[in-house]
Amino acid sequence: MDAETKRAPPVIQLKNVAKVYRTGDVEVRALRGVDFTVEPGEFVSIMGSSGSGKSTLMNILGCLDRPTSGEYLLNGREVARLDRDGLARVRNRTLGFVFQSFNLLARTTALENVELPMLYAGVPSKERRVRAKEALERVGLGARLDHHPKQLSGGQQQRVAIARALVGRPRVILADEPTGNLDSRTTVEVMALFQQLQKEGLTLVLVTHEPDVAEYTQRVVVVKDGRIVNDKRQTPNAAVVPAEEVGT
Secondary structure: OOHHHHOOOOOEEEEEEEEEEEEOOEEEEEEEEEEEEEOOOOEEEEEOOOOOOHHHHHHHHOOOOOOOEEEEEEOOEEOOOOOHHHHHHHHHHHEEEEEOOOOOOOOOOHHHHHHHHHHHOOOOHHHHHHHHHHHHHHOOOHHHOOOOHHHOOHHHHHHHHHHHHHOOOOOEEEEEOOOOOOOHHHHHHHHHHHHHHHHOOOEEEEEOOOHHHHOOOOEEEEEEOOEEEEEEEOOOOOOOOOHHHOOO
């Protein structure tokens, strides 16, 4: 068997994807024939100014919206034409989401916040607790299971949100401006965690408007006027957190 035969198929593949929004007689072309492929284990950042189409692209990648035309293959399966329930099933089985706002319940512990997606999925209580604890330990918060969000720093809250994204055992993490509410030191901490998750085999796609954040990824895709205008590979900066700060 040759190398080409052994190669795993792309995790994400968009083929000539367009998205048109219509309000009355007004037509907005948010995406214009986008071709985009992400291989297993890649760490990709998507950049673009407001109105460039990057948020629309991210919504389609996350199965939160459907393209007007074109194909979207996720793990080799065409998902662009699935109905709402079908898209929800794909999201739950394949994707994990991290957002700029941490979206944590204030009166709920870190452990309970991470359990929530499994509660909605009908996972038994005992398994929920075990998996949530494992996810929090994975992001360095094993000692803060019972802390509420107000007892955690911004970086710790984002790590709880990342743990919540991991409990569904996704193949792909989609992160939308995940460092937007964080200071520079905490940004490095979160990017170090993302780099570690990539080393463990996860595929990550991150939207950011910060060039210094994009430098921690191995590939930078720039979107403008609904098109990909640049797609470059690079040697990522290593996100290094001082040992005494890890887990704080």
